[in-house]
Amino acid sequence: MDYIKLLKENNLKATPQRLTIVEELALNGHLNIDQIYKALQDKFPSISLATIYKNIHTMLDISFLNEVKIPNKKSVYELHKEEHSHIVCSKCNMIVDINLDISPLLKEASKISDFKLFESSVIFNGLCHNCK
């Protein structure tokens, strides 16, 4: 994947720091602020937390990234992709994406509540294959 191009298409300069954040997220799927910070310290020993925060926010603002708020855990960030659900292992904290057809649920919810629904956040937690 050409992240340099992708960043430029979003009017963001492809600085080495920013590019590495994106690559780390592509590689790891979901990382919290501290994990991103630590992941960049090898390549950029003088990287600043402020830089991480600023980058995360500019990329959130243009929906290049998504924030995932997980019950009882720190928020993690992921590259934006189609809507999907998340499963979190309570023991090892592994997070996996899963595609579920939630449209029947949405339909039902919209009927009962009389809301016009746009988005959904579905997060399961349990124990992964290794931890269970």
Add this chain to the structure above:
Amino acid sequence: MDYIKLLKENNLKATPQRLTIVEELALNGHLNIDQIYKALQDKFPSISLATIYKNIHTMLDISFLNEVKIPNKKSVYELHKEEHSHIVCSKCNMIVDINLDISPLLKEASKISDFKLFESSVIFNGLCHNCK
């Protein structure tokens, strides 16, 4: 509902401040820290934010309350009840509870992911009857 009794059953003293937090949550359903703080200032002009935080945490610890982490919003707190989903209005911020049968989704997720699943957090957002 006799919240005094309910608090005592949970080994918590029924102080006026604590009781009022519970009553406000019973009345409003879902409130964030600031809203609780403001709601108590009428009755207790010298109420401290520390008191709110301490109470919320003691009541979370014994699962007398639940925290609901909502995407792009502050966390809100609710009295503990059976597992249910939430719908949030993006415009007026109203939050409503909804009972949906998510067991087919859980089953599917568990099959695909090979996780043993315990809990789920399902939050929809859209526009409520008045805002849409």
Add this chain to the structure above:
DNA sequence: CTGACTGCAAACGTTTTGCACGGTA
């Protein structure tokens, strides 16, 4: 009467801001 709770003030960790410098386009 005793331990739990409150309110205040200080401390803490996280996130944001301002600014001078440096690097991308």
Add this chain to the structure above:
DNA sequence: TACCGTGCAAAACGTTTGCAGTCAG
């Protein structure tokens, strides 16, 4: 070259802690 992005330091913010006094049981 122009401007965006970085890194540092300081500030702001939300939350937690310690403590002395108070209150519920």
